[in-house]
Amino acid sequence: DAGITQSPRHKVTETGTPVTLRCHQTENHRYMYWYRQDPGHGLRLIHYSYGVKDTDKGEVSDGYSVSRSKTEDFLLTLESATSSQTSVYFCAISEGTGTGNEQFFGPGTRLTVL
Amino acid sequence: QQQVKQSPQSLIVQKGGISIINCAYENTAFDYFPWYQQFPGKGPALLIAIRPDVSEKKEGRFTISFNKSAKQFSLHIMDSQPGDSATYFCAATMRGGTSYGKLTFGQGTILTVHP
Numbered sequence: 001d002a003g004i005t006q007s008p009r010h011k012v013t014e015t016g017t018p019v020t021l022r023c024h025q026t027e028n029h030r031y032m033y034w035y036r037q038d039p040g041h042g043l044r045l046i047h048y049s050y051g052v053k054d055t056d057k058g059e060v061s062d063g064y065s066v067s068r069s070k071t072e073d074f075l076l077t078l079e080s081a082t083s084s085q086t087s088v089y090f091c092a093i094s095e096g097t098g099t100g101n102e103q104f105f106g107p108g109t110r111l112t113v114l
Numbered sequence: 115q116q117q118v119k120q121s122p123q124s125l126i127v128q129k130g131g132i133s134i135i136n137c138a139y140e141n142t143a144f145d146y147f148p149w150y151q152q153f154p155g156k157g158p159a160l161l162i163a164i165r166p167d168v169s170e171k172k173e174g175r176f177t178i179s180f181n182k183s184a185k186q187f188s189l190h191i192m193d194s195q196p197g198d199s200a201t202y203f204c205a206a207t208m209r210g211g212t213s214y215g216k217l218t219f220g221q222g223t224i225l226t227v228h229p
Contacts, residue, residue: 004157031215042120042203042219043158050214058216090157097215102148105157 004106012112019078023091031094032074036087081113120220133191135223137204144206152201194227
């Protein structure tokens, strides 16, 4: 398995509170992604990073921010959590973006916003 | 806008049967089409992938069929086994350039293979 860990693995929080999810990789891959998985929607890209301090928005970025100060860590922050952000969040990494450069996914974080 | 549509949402087959999952895409700039397999409580894992310059790719019991003119591709699982029971996602992306490998996923298909 690719060396990807996510923390926490489970979190329950209340509406309006800030939440930070962490993705840590030991593969030294350049590209990192945050997806959310919801029934009927598959996985949707929230934000991605193409290098340290280089990030950009994905398909569903509203209400989320990210930071990448080191190659190995990619943080996802919910500034003020809402019930619509209850979801399973997956981090993914990739060495490159050309053909054959597979995205490897972490184990996921289940977030419940009450 | 959902750019990749996947069907069916769920599929039940008997052991030894053929499982078929279909996907259709809209963006003709997509040039790489992976399929991911996900078991409960785990992250998705790459199963097989195809580029649009070939019409079929086979790896063991798994085959992708690709129809560029129809903008459709499908996953066929031959001799389906109970261990194949999982959720399957098709995806599409534009490799290289400024797309940074961003994946657009289908909605997912829950496959159940009965013994």
